[in-house]
Amino acid sequence: MIIATPKQLEQLAAEYKKTADKHKKMVIVCCGTGCLANGAQKIVDAFEECLSRRKVKDFTVEAVKKTGCHGFCEQGPLVVIEPQGTFYTKVKPKDIESIIEKSIENDEVIEKFLFTNPKDGRKIEKYPDVPFFSHQHRIALRNLGKIAPFDIKEYIAVDGYEALAKVLTTMTPDQVIDEITKSELRGRGGGGFSAGKKWRTCRNVPSDVHYVICNGDEGDPGAFMDRSIMEGDPHSVLEGMMICAFAVGAKQGYIYVRDEYPLAVIHLQKAIADCEKHGLLGDKILGTDFSFSIRIARGAGAFVCGESSALMRSVAGEVGEPRAKYIHSVVKGLYDQPTVLNNVETFVNVPVIINHGADWFREIGVPKNSGTKVFSLVGKVRNTGLIEVAMGTTMREIIYDIGGGIIDGRPFKGVQTGGPSGGCLPESKLDLPVDFDSLTEAGSMMGSGGMIVMDDKTCMVDVARYFLQFLVSESCGKCVPCREGLYQLHKLTIKICEGNGTEDDIEKMEKLSQQIVVGSLCGLGKSGPNPLLSTIKYYRDEYLAHIRDKKCPAGVCRNLITYRVIPELCTGCLACITACAYHAITGQKKEPHVINQELCEKCGACVAVCKHDAIEVS
Amino acid sequence: MIMVLQDIQREYRYLPCEALLQTAQALDVKLSKVFSVATFYNAFSLNPKGEKVVRICVGTACHIRGAALIKEQIEHHLGIKAGQTTEDMKFSIEVVACVGACAMAPVVIVNDKYHGGVSVSSATRLVKN
Numbered sequence: 001m002i003i004a005t006p007k008q009l010e011q012l013a014a015e016y017k018k019t020a021d022k023h024k025k026m027v028i029v030c031c032g033t034g035c036l037a038n039g040a041q042k043i044v045d046a047f048e049e050c051l052s053r054r055k056v057k058d059f060t061v062e063a064v065k066k067t068g069c070h071g072f073c074e075q076g077p078l079v080v081i082e083p084q085g086t087f088y089t090k091v092k093p094k095d096i097e098s099i100i101e102k103s104i105e106n107d108e109v110i111e112k113f114l115f116t117n118p119k120d121g122r123k124i125e126k127y128p129d130v131p132f133f134s135h136q137h138r139i140a141l142r143n144l145g146k147i148a149p150f151d152i153k154e155y156i157a158v159d160g161y162e163a164l165a166k167v168l169t170t171m172t173p174d175q176v177i178d179e180i181t182k183s184e185l186r187g188r189g190g191g192g193f194s195a196g197k198k199w200r201t202c203r204n205v206p207s208d209v210h211y212v213i214c215n216g217d218e219g220d221p222g223a224f225m226d227r228s229i230m231e232g233d234p235h236s237v238l239e240g241m242m243i244c245a246f247a248v249g250a251k252q253g254y255i256y257v258r259d260e261y262p263l264a265v266i267h268l269q270k271a272i273a274d275c276e277k278h279g280l281l282g283d284k285i286l287g288t289d290f291s292f293s294i295r296i297a298r299g300a301g302a303f304v305c306g307e308s309s310a311l312m313r314s315v316a317g318e319v320g321e322p323r324a325k326y327i328h329s330v331v332k333g334l335y336d337q338p339t340v341l342n343n344v345e346t347f348v349n350v351p352v353i354i355n356h357g358a359d360w361f362r363e364i365g366v367p368k369n370s371g372t373k374v375f376s377l378v379g380k381v382r383n384t385g386l387i388e389v390a391m392g393t394t395m396r397e398i399i400y401d402i403g404g405g406i407i408d409g410r411p412f413k414g415v416q417t418g419g420p421s422g423g424c425l426p427e428s429k430l431d432l433p434v435d436f437d438s439l440t441e442a443g444s445m446m447g448s449g450g451m452i453v454m455d456d457k458t459c460m461v462d463v464a465r466y467f468l469q470f471l472v473s474e475s476c477g478k479c480v481p482c483r484e485g486l487y488q489l490h491k492l493t494i495k496i497c498e499g500n501g502t503e504d505d506i507e508k509m510e511k512l513s514q515q516i517v518v519g520s521l522c523g524l525g526k527s528g529p530n531p532l533l534s535t536i537k538y539y540r541d542e543y544l545a546h547i548r549d550k551k552c553p554a555g556v557c558r559n560l561i562t563y564r565v566i567p568e569l570c571t572g573c574l575a576c577i578t579a580c581a582y583h584a585i586t587g588q589k590k591e592p593h594v595i596n597q598e599l600c601e602k603c604g605a606c607v608a609v610c611k612h613d614a615i616e617v618s
Numbered sequence: 619m620i621m622v623l624q625d626i627q628r629e630y631r632y633l634p635c636e637a638l639l640q641t642a643q644a645l646d647v648k649l650s651k652v653f654s655v656a657t658f659y660n661a662f663s664l665n666p667k668g669e670k671v672v673r674i675c676v677g678t679a680c681h682i683r684g685a686a687l688i689k690e691q692i693e694h695h696l697g698i699k700a701g702q703t704t705e706d707m708k709f710s711i712e713v714v715a716c717v718g719a720c721a722m723a724p725v726v727i728v729n730d731k732y733h734g735g736v737s738v739s740s741a742t743r744l745v746k747n
Contacts, residue, residue, distance in 0.1 A: 033718065033719055033732060034719055034721055034722055034734065036732070037719060037722060037725075037731075037732035037733065037734050038722075038734065072721075073719070073721035073722055073734075074721050074722060218718060219715075219716075220716070221676075221677030221678040221679070221680075221681075221715050221716035221720075222677055222678035222679045222716060222720050223716075223718075223720070224716075224718035224719065224720055224721075227718040228718075258718075259624075259659075259660075259661045260714065260716070260717045260718060261718060262730070297620075297621075298620070298621065298624060299659075299661075300620050300623070300624060300659030300660070300661040300662060301659050301660030301661040301714075302658065302659050302660060303715065314620065317619040317620050317621070317655070318619075318655065319654050319655055319658045320658065320659075376679075376720055376721070378678075378679035378720040378721055378723060379678075379679055379682045379683070379723075380682060380683070384679075384720070384721040384723075385721045386721070416678065419678070450678065450679075450720075452678050452679055452682060454682060458682055463682075466678070466681055467678075470715055473715075474715070476658075578739075579738050579739065581690070581691060581694040581695070582694075601690075603687055603690050603691075604684070604687050605687060605690075605691060605738045608684065608687060608737065608738045609737075609738050609739065
């Protein structure tokens, strides 16, 4: 069915809202990649199976809704019972029968599925009371976990495409750009450039063809917000792109999606097909003169393709090598035409700004950093997952209030933001407000929003080595400073990790880093030394321990550590003997085991399986 | 061209030489260009893959939670290194820098099935025949 006018869209929205309200009770099953891996599809199947042989008053299988990612993947599969908001975690298919019987037929709460607050061991019943959610401010993630991503009706029912209708009927392209500029929305992909300014520049380039590209090549390891948004709320991405296309005068758009995100591609394809069916993409959208279509370009696994000029070459089917940007891609981008490239999260913010106004948006966050930011809070933190907070929230609030602190109550050591282009920040920076400018000033960067928490068992030299190894393998090889420079830095970090480093090495690395920053062609090289430089800046002692004392304080670097069984703690359970792939551990049942140092490869498998903390790393 | 190669890769689980030649002909581009694209992107392989492709995520979150150890266990168990395929063509090991399932780190994907929170003992179970 074609939606021919904005009026008709409004009527449909009212109709779909009514349909949604007719269910007295709803069951929401999270079906993001995380929960699916934990078996969410089996939960949905179990509901269907159970309801097919059991009649429940006022409840049918239609009231079981599959939504996108709630963000709290670690506790999955998640099931929420609405309208009460009862929040069940780690649900198994065999539990469904009792959930239907107790919680749906009889309004009872089943305590064993409730989330336990790791801080005080208290059970929490309702979804909004879980600290992981209660401290968040959701704008970009507004529909995640609420609507079924596969159904355009659900998006229309939450006033989807209302902003598009508003723009097409009541605003001029200039007014749209003014509103976005006024909102001070900055690119959420990492650079933090003003979206409004970018759109203005693109619009002002005289050309018959303009392009809009959505960057869904979320290459930063440790970040997955774009994946969750594309999977869980694909229509918001499309709507943001349509508004942008109207503003800059584009007729064709592309979404560049990572090869590693198959589910996102499927959901986006379905959303695009639905929009075409409803006349929201194609010619004369909503009966106006605006025409726009969107195609998906799938990436093929290259980190450098997150860079604008490399991405555009990849969309065109070529090798994703960046070019020198004497002329910005906004002026001369895809097929040498003016192109706006924004990240998924940036586009998702656009419809909300249009609906609520720039002033409303600017009130959230801090000056020059308006709105919210989504982070993937992962690593050694208790509650891992996807979170969204107002800009300017401190690290401490994020890690301790939302994240619930460090796993096993271990000491906090650092947090890595900004992926391979960012840096590590120590405990002294915990009260730093998280916004574009503060992070850059502290030697890290916002990046796309990965936030990896590290405890005392993480070696910072090893972290620097890890990122350099990543960058060496992902460098496209076009320019020498990046290709050769990062390679040399990587070699030096290996040397230190192996206990062969000297104090000049640190100086050498710092000098070389400066040259790489100045000489590289694109952002990959220019920001590549950041993880190294920030760890040298904040954790120099740890480098010196590796160099002078030949010790790895965190017990990670293999050449510098030994494993030993503490006989008093060892119960002789044979677990480590089974786990050791190198047959380096011997011993009888119920007698303390012994590690043969000559055979030990120091892989750490024994430590990982020992339940009695009986293996000492020194 | 990338899309074409992706389809071939999905069908055969690698890019056979013959397919590259045909792609060049069909798209009317030089073989060298097809080859450069095929070797630039990580998603493409010029070598045949095993029945089960075991992809070990070594993204930052997985690294911090012990992905290296998981990789070592699986490599040792199958007797091959990452990037290689067992002689019986049953298993291939690949490493991938983040699959966006960081909250469940460490993650291993066997064909298209995600396994989160992989431990030393569950890692080897994943690659048992």
